[in-house]
Amino acid sequence: MADFDVIVLGGGPGGYVAAIRCAQLGLKTACIDERVDGEGKAALGGVCLNVGCIPSKALLESSHHFYRAQHEFAAHGIRTGDLRIDVAAMQQRKQQVVKTLT
DSSP states (O other): OOOOSEEEEOOSHHHHHHHHHHHHTTOOEEEEOOOBOTTSOBOOSHHHHHTSHHHHHHHHHHHHHHHHHHHTGGGGTOOOOOOOOOHHHHHHHHHHHHHHHO
């Protein structure tokens, strides 16, 4: 078993910043979090980044673009065909947004 000067519980915004700062100060530091990403890899960032605020905002942005295409483009002379939502593509984009920020 390894010895540490500091063990930080939780890889959310407070936890990972605390762990980084402790390491910068020369302390042997471990940051422990049970969260894993969609690929089964360790994920820092807490609830907001991984399953809360950020993912919901990414999906909301996609929905907003769909709404605008349906309701606002025609006023600008932009004609669209059969608009459909591709939920799998929206989910993939959401995951990419989260992955970029972790």
